[in-house]
Amino acid sequence: xxxxxxxxxxxxxxxxxxxxxxxxxxxxxxxxxxxxxxxxxxxxxxxxxxxxxxxxxxxxxxxxxxxxxxxxxxxxxxxxxxxxxxxx
Amino acid sequence: xxxxxxxxxxxxxxxxxxxxxxxxxxxxxxxxxxxxxxxxxxxxxxxxxxxxxxxxxxxxxxxxxxxxxxxxxxxxxxxxxxxxxxxxxxxxxxxxxxxxxxxxxxxxxxxxxxxxxxxxxxxxxxxxxxxxxxxxxxxxxxxxxxxxxxxxxxxxxxxxxxxxxxxxxxxxxxxxxxxxxxxxxxxxxxxxxxxxxxxxxxxxxxxxxxxxxxxxxxxxxxxxxxxxxxxxxxxxxxxxxxxxxxxxxxxxxxxxxxxxxxxxxxxxxxxxxxxxxxxxxxxxxxxxxxxxxxxxxxxxxxxxxxxxxxxxxxxxxxxxxxxxxxxxxxxxxxxxxxxxxxxxxxxxxxxxxxxxxxxxxxxxxxxxxxxxxxxxxxxxxxxxxxxxxxxxxxxxxxxxxxxxxxxxxxxxxxxxxxxxxxxxxxxxxxxxxxxxxxxxxxxxxxxx
Amino acid sequence: xxxxxxxxxxxxxxxxxxxxxxxxxxxxxxxxxxxxxxxxxxxxxxxxxxxxxxxxxxxxxxxxxxxxxxxxxxxxxxxxxxxxxxxxxxxxxxxxxxxxxxxxxxxxxxxxxxxxxxxxxxxxxxxxxxxxxxxxxxxxxxxxxxxxxxxxxxxxxxxxxxxxxxxxxxxxxxxxxxxxxxxxxxxxxxxxxxxxxxxxxxxxxxxxxxxxxxxxxxxxxxxxxxxxxxxxxxxxxxxxxxxxxxxxxxxxxxxxxxxxxxxxxxxxxxxxxxxxxxxxxxxxxxxxxxxxxxxxxxxxxxxxxxxxxxxxxxxxxxxxxxxxxxxxxxxxxxxxxxxxxxxxxxxxxxxxxxxxxxxxxxxxxxxxxxxxxxxxxxxx
Numbered sequence: 001x002x003x004x005x006x007x008x009x010x011x012x013x014x015x016x017x018x019x020x021x022x023x024x025x026x027x028x029x030x031x032x033x034x035x036x037x038x039x040x041x042x043x044x045x046x047x048x049x050x051x052x053x054x055x056x057x058x059x060x061x062x063x064x065x066x067x068x069x070x071x072x073x074x075x076x077x078x079x080x081x082x083x084x085x086x087x088x
Numbered sequence: 089x090x091x092x093x094x095x096x097x098x099x100x101x102x103x104x105x106x107x108x109x110x111x112x113x114x115x116x117x118x119x120x121x122x123x124x125x126x127x128x129x130x131x132x133x134x135x136x137x138x139x140x141x142x143x144x145x146x147x148x149x150x151x152x153x154x155x156x157x158x159x160x161x162x163x164x165x166x167x168x169x170x171x172x173x174x175x176x177x178x179x180x181x182x183x184x185x186x187x188x189x190x191x192x193x194x195x196x197x198x199x200x201x202x203x204x205x206x207x208x209x210x211x212x213x214x215x216x217x218x219x220x221x222x223x224x225x226x227x228x229x230x231x232x233x234x235x236x237x238x239x240x241x242x243x244x245x246x247x248x249x250x251x252x253x254x255x256x257x258x259x260x261x262x263x264x265x266x267x268x269x270x271x272x273x274x275x276x277x278x279x280x281x282x283x284x285x286x287x288x289x290x291x292x293x294x295x296x297x298x299x300x301x302x303x304x305x306x307x308x309x310x311x312x313x314x315x316x317x318x319x320x321x322x323x324x325x326x327x328x329x330x331x332x333x334x335x336x337x338x339x340x341x342x343x344x345x346x347x348x349x350x351x352x353x354x355x356x357x358x359x360x361x362x363x364x365x366x367x368x369x370x371x372x373x374x375x376x377x378x379x380x381x382x383x384x385x386x387x388x389x390x391x392x393x394x395x396x397x398x399x400x401x402x403x404x405x406x407x408x409x410x411x412x413x414x415x416x417x418x419x420x421x422x423x424x425x426x427x428x429x430x431x432x433x434x435x436x437x438x439x440x441x442x443x444x445x446x447x448x449x450x451x452x453x454x455x456x457x458x459x460x461x462x463x464x465x466x467x468x469x470x471x472x473x474x475x476x477x478x479x480x481x482x483x484x485x486x487x488x489x490x491x492x493x494x495x496x497x498x499x500x501x502x503x504x505x506x507x508x509x510x511x512x513x514x515x516x517x518x519x520x521x522x523x524x525x526x527x528x529x530x531x532x533x534x535x536x
Numbered sequence: 537x538x539x540x541x542x543x544x545x546x547x548x549x550x551x552x553x554x555x556x557x558x559x560x561x562x563x564x565x566x567x568x569x570x571x572x573x574x575x576x577x578x579x580x581x582x583x584x585x586x587x588x589x590x591x592x593x594x595x596x597x598x599x600x601x602x603x604x605x606x607x608x609x610x611x612x613x614x615x616x617x618x619x620x621x622x623x624x625x626x627x628x629x630x631x632x633x634x635x636x637x638x639x640x641x642x643x644x645x646x647x648x649x650x651x652x653x654x655x656x657x658x659x660x661x662x663x664x665x666x667x668x669x670x671x672x673x674x675x676x677x678x679x680x681x682x683x684x685x686x687x688x689x690x691x692x693x694x695x696x697x698x699x700x701x702x703x704x705x706x707x708x709x710x711x712x713x714x715x716x717x718x719x720x721x722x723x724x725x726x727x728x729x730x731x732x733x734x735x736x737x738x739x740x741x742x743x744x745x746x747x748x749x750x751x752x753x754x755x756x757x758x759x760x761x762x763x764x765x766x767x768x769x770x771x772x773x774x775x776x777x778x779x780x781x782x783x784x785x786x787x788x789x790x791x792x793x794x795x796x797x798x799x800x801x802x803x804x805x806x807x808x809x810x811x812x813x814x815x816x817x818x819x820x821x822x823x824x825x826x827x828x829x830x831x832x833x834x835x836x837x838x839x840x841x842x843x844x845x846x847x848x849x850x851x852x853x854x855x856x857x858x859x860x861x862x863x864x865x866x867x868x869x870x871x872x873x874x875x876x877x878x879x880x881x882x883x884x885x886x887x888x889x890x891x892x893x894x895x896x897x898x899x900x901x902x903x904x905x906x907x908x909x910x911x912x913x914x915x916x
Contacts, residue, residue: 034763034800059838061762061839061840080765081762081763081764081765081800082764082765083764083765083767083835083839084835084837084838084839086835087837087838
């Protein structure tokens with residue numbers, strides 16, 4: 001099973017969360033804040049803090065620690081506040 | 089139909105007890121497998137205590153990967169609004185479930201205290217380290233320090249060791265003699281001594297220093313944590329000058345006890361007492377037909393949660409018209425567990441001196457990036473009285489987490505600055521218990 | 537020292553009255569049973585609108601009040617997130633187009649800037665393509681109501697006034713047939729005049745004071761999205777909003793009002809529901825608001841809503857504010873009934889009340905807002 005992380009094809013295990021896939025790929029941050037532009041990654045790990053947000057398949061504000069990977073997912077870092085990509 | 093929300097130790101037992109009494113049960117949880125945070129399952133596994141019963145019991149309908157985002161009171165019970173599917177959507181399936189009786193077992197999450205650098209990547213809660221290690225087999229770092237207070241720090245250290253991390257220290261902010269102040273509780277929890285002895289052996293085997301009266305007071309780094317400052321803290325948790333030490337690490341796990349996950353209880357309008365859901369001996373809340381079990385009613389660990397779950401499930405079934413009687417042994421286990429829980433609370437308090445660790449640049453609210461200095465300025469300019477105006481004038485707690493992480497700390501800091509009172513529980517009132525996409529909200533739901 | 541005036545209610549109306557009275561040289565104490573600016577004031581969008589009002593006394597009050605906000609932004613000296621962003625009202629059906637254009641023409645006739653726009657997507661690029669008519673109101677503004685009310689109250693304190701939270705008022709004391717004091721759960725406060733600025737609860741207070749007025753609550757819900765880049769540039773609303781404000785008929789009305797805030801989230805309103813003081817938030821209302829917002833701005837479909845909040849808005853049966861002395865009890869004054877427009881109407885309300893109370897020349901005709909009009913007194 002494969003997903004892309006910021007464009008890089010990355011092998012993943014079924015059932016893995018996006019956060020686990022990112023950590024396993026050596027990433028510690030995958031978002032920056034909208035005011036300070038500060039890097040953020042995992043914090044609470046159980047879906048409470050909303051700090052580990054990523055963009056999955058064009059949709060921002062997805063919690064990496066809660067989202068389970070699906071084959072072919074396009075995951076990328078979230079830059080501040082983002083609008084969802086227009087639906088096809 | 090009895091609806092149980094949360095499939096940790098409390099929810100699992102509530103569902104089993106209600107089904108045993110003959111009720112149809114819907115068990116709702118966000119995770120793929122039952123177990124909750126305590127019995128978190130590795131990917132693909134389904135071996136939490138009670139999981140086999142849940143799977144085998146035709147009366148229990150398990151809605152996994154499902155989030156409850158609203159609860160509405162209706163004439164004969166509650167209408168539970170659920171979305172099922174990939175976390176955070178869009179495109180999850182929406183439905184409503186009617187609950188003749190409702191058991192809330194939504195658990196708790198780590199209480200984090202703000203300190204300089206706590207927003208750096210690599211600083212995570214103890215629960216995050218645990219979830220990543222146990223659930224995903226991934227270590228949050230290679231060289232990790234664990235700090236905070238409470239017995240939960242030990243299993244976290246163990247999980248980290250199990251996934252290959254080097255734990256450079258476990259720092260317990262309180263001093264060990266805490267337990268001596270609660271001998272009755274120690275007695276009530278004596279079953280846990282064996283577990284404790286296991287952790288002590290593990291620490292010795294891996295030569296992991298265990299220090300009391302010391303904690304992490306700052307994290308350093310630019311794009312991620314590379315170092316921490318630890319310090320000896322006094323009985324009020326103020327730093328003892330000269331005791332500071334810098335240690336190189338690539339991850340910090342912090343946990344200062346737990347905060348109950350209150351939003352569903354609050355949207356069901358359950359009364360709180362001291363920040364927890366008030367329940368009677370049958371785990372009934374102040375709202376007829378709504379029961380609560382586990383950490384929602386007080387932090388007491390998995391055994392107490394499991395016992396409370398059985399009581400709540402039995403009582404919920406009775407409320408829905410099924411014949412069911414409470415077992416004396418379980419009620420006794422709850423009472424014993426509560427004594428232990430009170431001791432836990434006494435032995436591992438959080439002392440207000442943590443407020444002195446912050447500088448004006450330290451973020452209080454991570455989502456909205458509100459620093460202590462900005463909070464001070466806002467309080468000075470607008471003189472906010474009360475939590476609602478505190479939030480709306482300073483933006484503390486207005487981000488996506490809705491104050492789940494910072495609400496309590498912000499309320500305490502504001503009280504420290506102004507001398508006013510700010511009710512931390514007021515920050516937990518959230519009519520939408522979880523965010524959902526506008527397109528999901530706009531859709532009609534299937535009702536059941 | 538006794539205050540000259542006690543203002544009951546520390547929402548934006550009470551705050552504006554207190555500030556104007558203080559500036560006029562009176563000693564003022566503001567009381568609130570809860571925390572200041574935490575009820576109706578904390579539950580709105582911060583509208584400072586001229587666009588939603590047809591020619592008449594409320595529009596006159598709105599025009600005067602907007603100018604006062606413009607100067608208060610400087611006078612208060614702290615940020616209240618004021619934005620002269622302008623409003624855009626759109627019709628999305630053929631049937632709604634002509635009434636909107638007629639409404640705008642009537643407003644233009646009394647001096648409101650209401651520009652019919654052909655290329656509305658130049659103003660709002662993300663707006664739905666199915667627009668049948670659009671009017672741009674450059675005078676519409678927005679502020680953050682809790683910041684604004686808190687800043688007014690902080691200014692009252694700075695000028696020597698007193699603001700007390702957590703003081704519940706139970707009634708008034710009278711002597712020789714006029715107000716002599718306010719009774720609270722923390723004792724009596726002697727004073728010469730009392731201003732009833734209790735918002736939706738003004739009817740209750742007026743009853744307790746022995747001079748009942750017909751003020752009722754309407755429930756309003758606002759939804760807040762996650763922070764977004766600037767996506768809605770004006771205050772954008774569907775033309776049916778205008779009908780909803782003026783109507784007292786239906787139990788529930790929703791009409792789409794969508795706008796970005798300086799902090800990032802988009803606010804989605806608005807609903808008007810008669811349900812007494814019931815505090816629940818109905819999912820059906822949220823669904824209706826979500827549906828209409830996505831219809832107006834399809835780009836918002838996959839945006840997360842992070843919270844919803846509900847409040848109560850005070851209205852009089854004739855949908856006009858109540859500002860002035862109560863003829864039945866000298867010393868009792870009312871400033872209430874602003875429904876969803878209280879933020880915008882607050883400064884002029886405070887000024888008008890102060891002018892009447894101090895005997896100065898009122899800056900606009902107070903007659904339409906008088907307390908002893910049939911709708912307010914007769915409906916009891």
